[in-house]
Amino acid sequence: MNMKINKIQKKLYVMVTMVMIFVFGISFFLNNYLLSNYYLYKMKGKLSYVYDYSKEMNLEDFKINSKSFEDNKNITMLFIKKDNDIESLNENIKNQLAKEKITLSKFWITEEVLQDIENKEYVNKLYYQEKLKSSFLVKFFDKEDTLVVVGTTISHNNDAVQIINQFNVYLIIGSLIVSLILVLIFSKRIISPLEILKDLSKDISNLNFKRVNIKTGDEIEELAESINIMSENLRIAHENLEEKNENLKILISSISHEVKTPLALIKAYSIGIKDGLDDGTYTDVILEQVDSTSKMVDNLLNLSKIERVKVNKTLFNLNVLLNKVLEKYNIILKNSDIKINIDCDCLNQCIVNADKEHIELVLNNLISNAIKYNDGSYINIKINHINKGKISFSIKNKTYRINENNIKKLWEPFYVIEESRNKELSGTGIGLSIVSSILDKNNINYEASLNENEIEFYIEFVKGSFISKSC
Numbered sequence: 001m002n003m004k005i006n007k008i009q010k011k012l013y014v015m016v017t018m019v020m021i022f023v024f025g026i027s028f029f030l031n032n033y034l035l036s037n038y039y040l041y042k043m044k045g046k047l048s049y050v051y052d053y054s055k056e057m058n059l060e061d062f063k064i065n066s067k068s069f070e071d072n073k074n075i076t077m078l079f080i081k082k083d084n085d086i087e088s089l090n091e092n093i094k095n096q097l098a099k100e101k102i103t104l105s106k107f108w109i110t111e112e113v114l115q116d117i118e119n120k121e122y123v124n125k126l127y128y129q130e131k132l133k134s135s136f137l138v139k140f141f142d143k144e145d146t147l148v149v150v151g152t153t154i155s156h157n158n159d160a161v162q163i164i165n166q167f168n169v170y171l172i173i174g175s176l177i178v179s180l181i182l183v184l185i186f187s188k189r190i191i192s193p194l195e196i197l198k199d200l201s202k203d204i205s206n207l208n209f210k211r212v213n214i215k216t217g218d219e220i221e222e223l224a225e226s227i228n229i230m231s232e233n234l235r236i237a238h239e240n241l242e243e244k245n246e247n248l249k250i251l252i253s254s255i256s257h258e259v260k261t262p263l264a265l266i267k268a269y270s271i272g273i274k275d276g277l278d279d280g281t282y283t284d285v286i287l288e289q290v291d292s293t294s295k296m297v298d299n300l301l302n303l304s305k306i307e308r309v310k311v312n313k314t315l316f317n318l319n320v321l322l323n324k325v326l327e328k329y330n331i332i333l334k335n336s337d338i339k340i341n342i343d344c345d346c347l348n349q350c351i352v353n354a355d356k357e358h359i360e361l362v363l364n365n366l367i368s369n370a371i372k373y374n375d376g377s378y379i380n381i382k383i384n385h386i387n388k389g390k391i392s393f394s395i396k397n398k399t400y401r402i403n404e405n406n407i408k409k410l411w412e413p414f415y416v417i418e419e420s421r422n423k424e425l426s427g428t429g430i431g432l433s434i435v436s437s438i439l440d441k442n443n444i445n446y447e448a449s450l451n452e453n454e455i456e457f458y459i460e461f462v463k464g465s466f467i468s469k470s471c
Helices: 007-054 059-073 086-099 111-120 158-205 219-274 282-308 318-336 356-372 431-441
Strands: 076-081 122-129 134-143 146-155 314-317 339-344 351-354 378-386 390-398 445-451 454-462
Touching: 007 059, 007 122, 007 134, 007 146, 007 158, 059 076, 059 146, 076 086, 086 146, 111 122, 111 134, 158 219, 219 282, 282 431, 314 318, 314 356, 318 339, 318 356, 318 378, 318 390, 351 356, 351 454, 356 378, 356 390, 356 431, 431 445
Parallel strands: 339 378
Antiparallel strands: 076 146, 122 134, 134 146, 314 351, 378 390, 390 454, 445 454
């Protein structure tokens, strides 16, 4: 057995030792200072019981019951006829005590005692017998002109107390040795899992997210399970953070590319204009590059703004807002030969509770995405009532550019499908991040799914009680 004592074992041992010493100290104090007095008090109580009982009967009945008192209470009872001669009275009492096999070296009744009996009804006397190492406790009282003597022998317990205290010293020494062994054994069951948890916490602090299997059936097991959960959550958070950092690096690279390219073009075409090489298209190219850069900056600002701005929820008609957004894309849709199919079962009753300005940005991003990543000739949009006071919105289009591996990453900030940064295929990965941030801040459920090369974005709005008069 490993006899190394750690801090907890030391504390347990010191605590057990102090408790045992305290208990022994209390026992020593009680034995030496209170035990004798308590013993005398209990003996006086037996004699007082007989005296109280005597008041309820006459002398003859009391004499008849005296035998049962003697047997039950372990006392001696004498009934002495009063005599004017104090010496004869004392001799008579001693003779009767001798018949009861009680021999006293010191026993004497004085005139003062007899006078006290008449004045106080009873007198308690304690006669110390030196050589016998005992005392004789007596209660004297008068009953129909008869002196009643009720006595009991009290053994002196000084020697017994000394033996008990000596035994307690041996007992506490033995108990301390046993307690040390028990502390070493049982504390190990507590300390071993704690040491495992200590090592685990060090691993977690070093980003080594491990788990431990501790089965103790107590709070230590619950602590271990809590640390396991914390370790797992930290692992997930760390992986997400690393992934976001990686996406951020890609974004910075993308922004650098997106900004560098138009700046280079703007510079080149500006020099061309300065040198008189403009064929009438240079200005249009410069403006196009400025618009492209400005749009990218606007998206970044929108994402930053959404993270800070408070949500201002109002009731509005989702169908009306959708039609308003679609008007912006009429020309683009005609030029791309993409048809919008709208299925709405609520029309003027499509009232939802959300931030209208935010949701307009969501619809803009989803529709522009559906146009940009469309490998078909249609975009299907549905607005329907569903159970539990919700209104669903979904937008679906054909695409071959997304697979199951990246469908779950579309919401992540800075994630882009095409790392090549081909503007015809990919953007900066900010649009859907804006959508995700807005819906999260509005506490709106949403998801993206892919089925047979059809991507669908699904949103559940909370239905409002206001009914619009126009659609």
